[in-house]
Amino acid sequence: MSHWRRIWRIAVVLLIITAAGAAGFHISQTLAYQQQLARSQVQLRVFGQTIASELARYDYVPHVLTLDSKINQLLDNPDQAAVVQAANLYLSALNERTATRAIYILDKTGKVLATSNWQRPDSYLGEDLSYRPYFRAAIQGQTGRFYGVGTTRSEPGYYLSAPLGNRRSPSGVAVVKVGLEPLEANWQGLDGGVLLVDENGVVILASQPRWRLQTVFPLAPAKRAALDRSLQYNRAPLPSMGIEQQKAIADDAELVRIRKGSLLLSQNMPLAGTAWRLYLLSSTQALQMGALKTATLASGGSALLALLGVVWNARRRINAERQKARIALEAANAELERKVIERTADLSAANLQLQAEVTERIRTEATLRRAQDELLQAGKLAVIGQMSTGIAHELNQPLAALRTLSGNTVRFLARGDLATAQSNLQTIIQLVERMGKISGALKSFARKSSNRMVPVELNAALENALFLLETRIHSAGVVIERDMPAQAWVKAEATRLEQVLVNLLANALDAVATVTNPHIRVVGQLEQGEVSVSICDNGPGLTAEAEARLFEPFFTTKPVGEGLGLGLTLSIGILDEFGGRLSGYHQPQGGACFTMVLPQTTKEMLG
Numbered sequence: 074m075s076h077w078r079r080i081w082r083i084a085v086v087l088l089i090i091t092a093a094g095a096a097g098f099h100i101s102q103t104l105a106y107q108q109q110l111a112r113s114q115v116q117l118r119v120f121g122q123t124i125a126s127e128l129a130r131y132d133y134v135p136h137v138l139t140l141d142s143k144i145n146q147l148l149d150n151p152d153q154a155a156v157v158q159a160a161n162l163y164l165s166a167l168n169e170r171t172a173t174r175a176i177y178i179l180d181k182t183g184k185v186l187a188t189s190n191w192q193r194p195d196s197y198l199g200e201d202l203s204y205r206p207y208f209r210a211a212i213q214g215q216t217g218r219f220y221g222v223g224t225t226r227s228e229p230g231y232y233l234s235a236p237l238g239n240r241r242s243p244s245g246v247a248v249v250k251v252g253l254e255p256l257e258a259n260w261q262g263l264d265g266g267v268l269l270v271d272e273n274g275v276v277i278l279a280s281q282p283r284w285r286l287q288t289v290f291p292l293a294p295a296k297r298a299a300l301d302r303s304l305q306y307n308r309a310p311l312p313s314m315g316i317e318q319q320k321a322i323a324d325d326a327e328l329v330r331i332r333k334g335s336l337l338l339s340q341n342m343p344l345a346g347t348a349w350r351l352y353l354l355s356s357t358q359a360l361q362m363g364a365l366k367t368a369t370l371a372s373g374g375s376a377l378l379a380l381l382g383v384v385w386n387a388r389r390r391i392n393a394e395r396q397k398a399r400i401a402l403e404a405a406n407a408e409l410e411r412k413v414i415e416r417t418a419d420l421s422a423a424n425l426q427l428q429a430e431v432t433e434r435i436r437t438e439a440t441l442r443r444a445q446d447e448l449l450q451a452g453k454l455a456v457i458g459q460m461s462t463g464i465a466h467e468l469n470q471p472l473a474a475l476r477t478l479s480g481n482t483v484r485f486l487a488r489g490d491l492a493t494a495q496s497n498l499q500t501i502i503q504l505v506e507r508m509g510k511i512s513g514a515l516k517s518f519a520r521k522s523s524n525r526m527v528p529v530e531l532n533a534a535l536e537n538a539l540f541l542l543e544t545r546i547h548s549a550g551v552v553i554e555r556d557m558p559a560q561a562w563v564k565a566e567a568t569r570l571e572q573v574l575v576n577l578l579a580n581a582l583d584a585v586a587t588v589t590n591p592h593i594r595v596v597g598q599l600e601q602g603e604v605s606v607s608i609c610d611n612g613p614g615l616t617a618e619a620e621a622r623l624f625e626p627f628f629t630t631k632p633v634g635e636g637l638g639l640g641l642t643l644s645i646g647i648l649d650e651f652g653g654r655l656s657g658y659h660q661p662q663g664g665a666c667f668t669m670v671l672p673q674t675t676k677e678m679l680g
C-alpha cells in the first residue's frame with residue numbers, strides 16, 4: 074500500500090471516529106436537554122403551585138378586617154385614642170396569629186390609622202402611604218398585590234391590600250405585609266437556582282440571597298428613574314444579575330451563563346394570578362458529562378470497530394496472500410516433481426549409457442593391454458631381429474674357434490701334448506660359456522613380462538643392455554662414456570627396464586651410425602628421491618617434427634624394415650607403469666638426449 078493511501082485511510086478513520094464522537098455528543102446532549110426540560114417543567118409547576126398557595130393563604134386577611142367592628146369603629150372615630158388602641162391591639166394579635174410581617178389600616182387619604190407594630194419606635198403609625206400602589210389599587214375598590222421594600226426599615230415584603238367599607242367608595246384600606254423568605258427554604262440544595270421575578274424584572278425571591286433585588290435584564294434608565302421615584306424598592310441599586318443568553322433551546326428555555334459562570338439551562342413560567350414569573354436555572358454539568366461520556370463511548374466504539382476492520386482486513390489480506398503463496402508453492406512443487414521425473418529419466422538413461430560406456434572402456438582397456446603386451450613382444454622380437462646379424466656373428470666366431478680348437482686338441486692329444494690340449498679345452502670351456510651367456514640373455518629378453526616389480530639396480534640393468542648391444546657397439550666403434558652413481562635402486566621389472574635401456578641405446582647407436590667419432594654418454598643422477606638416467610649421443614639430433622612426435626606409435630624416420638616406430642612408445646608406457654617418465658630433446662651442441670626418471674628406492678624394499 075502506498076504511503077499516501079495509508080495516510081488517507083488513517084485520516085478517514087480519524088474523521089469517522091471524530092464524527093461518531095460528535096454525533097454521540099450531540100444526540101446525547103439533545104436527549105438530555107429534553108429530559109431536563111421535562112423535569113424542570115414539572116419542578117417549575119411544583120414551585121409555582123407552592124408559591125401560589127402560600128400567597129393565597131393571606132388573601133383572606135384583609136377581607137376579614139372589613140368585617141371587624143373594631144376596624145369599622147376606627148374608621149369612624151380615628152381620633153379616639155381608645156378606639157385606636159383597641160384596633161392596634163387587635164391588629165398585633167392577628168399579626169401574630171397569621172405569622173405575617175405587619176397588618177395595618179389606612180384611612181382613605183392613605184394615612185396609617187392603626188398598625189400591628191404600634192409599639193415599635195419605627196412603627197408606621199401616622200405615616201402617609203398614599204403613594205403606595207397597593208393603597209391606590211385598594212382605594213379604587215380592587216385587591217392590591219404588590220412587592221416592595223419598606224421605606225421605614227428597608228424590609229422587603231409582599232403587600233396585600235383590600236378596600237374597607239363600600240367597594241365603590243372605600244372608607245379605608247387594610248394592608249397585610251407578608252415575608253415570603255420561608256418559600257426560599259424549599260429551594261435550597263438545588264444545583265442550579267430558582268428566581269421569582271416581579272413585573273419589573275426584579276428578583277424578589279431567590280435560592281441564593283445575593284441575587285435578591287437584582288434584575289434579570291439590565292433596566293432601561295427611564296424605568297430605573299421611575300422605580301426610584303415610586304420608592305417601590307426604597308431606592309435599592311437594582312443591579313443586573315449579569316445573565317447572558319447563550320442559545321435558545323425551546324420557546325421558554327435557553328442556555329445562559331451568569332457572569333461567565335458555568336452553563337445553565339434557564340426556563341421560566343408565569344405565576345398564575347400575578348404578573349410575576351418563576352425562573353428555574355438547572356446546572357448542565359452532569360448533562361454535559363453524560364454527553365461527553367456518550368461521545369467517548371461512541372468514539373471508542375467506532376475506534377474499536379475501525380480497529381476490528383483493520384484487523385479483519387489484515388487477516389483477509391494475509392489469508393489471500395497465504396492462499397496465493399500456497400497455490401504458487403503447489404505449482405512450484407508440481408513443476409519440481411515433473412522436472413525431477415524428467416531428470417530421473419534422463420539420469421537413468423545417462424546412467425545406462427555410462428554403464429555401457431564403462432563396460433566398453435573396460436573391454437577396450439583389456440584389448441589395449443593385450444595389444445600393448447603383444448606390441449611389447451613384437452618390439453622385443455624386432456630388436457632381436459635387428460640384433461640377429463650381430464648375434465649370428467657373435468655365435469659364429471666362437472663356433473669357428475671351437476671347431477679349430479677342438480680339431481687342434483684332437484691332434485695335440487694324439488701327439489700326447491696334454492698341456493696344450495688342456496689349455497685348448499680351457500679356452501673351449503670359456504667360449505661355450507660366452508655362447509651360453511648370449512643365448513641366456515636373448516632368452517630372458519624375449520620372455521614375456523611377469524609383471525612383478527622388485528628393486529633393481531640401474532648399473533646392472535645398464536650392464537645387461539650394453540651386453541646385448543655389445544657386438545653393434547664394437548663393430549661401429551662407438552665410445553660409451555658412463556657416469557653413473559654407484560648404487561641406484563629403482564622399483565621395476567628387470568627385463569622390461571633393460572628393454573627401455575636397450576631401446577634408448579639402440580636408437581642412439583642408430584643415430585651415431587653415420588657420424589665420425591661416434592659417442593654415447595650415459596649419465597645417472599640421484600636427486601630429490603628420484604633417479605635420472607640420460608642417454609645422449611652426438612648424432613644428427615631431433616628435427617622439430619621428430620621432437621614433437623617422438624612418442625607417437627609408429628612414428629619413425631628409419632627406412633622400411635629397420636624401424637617400427639614403437640620403441641619410444643613402448644618405453645614411455647613401461648616407465649609410466651614404474652611410476653616414472655621419459656623425455657627427449659635436441660641438444661644445443663647437437664645430438665639427441667633421452668632422459669628417463671624413476672622414483673628412487675632402496676635395495677631392501679620388497680615389492
Ligand code: ADP
Nearest residue numbers: 580581584629630631636637638639640641665
Ligand atoms: P624406431 O627406432 O623404430 O624408429 P623409435 O620409437 O625408437 O622407433 O624412434 C622413433 C624415431 O625417433 C626414430 O625413427 C628417430 O627418428 C627418432 N629418434 C629416436 N632416437 C633418436 C636419437 N638418439 N637421435 C635421433 N633421432 C632419434
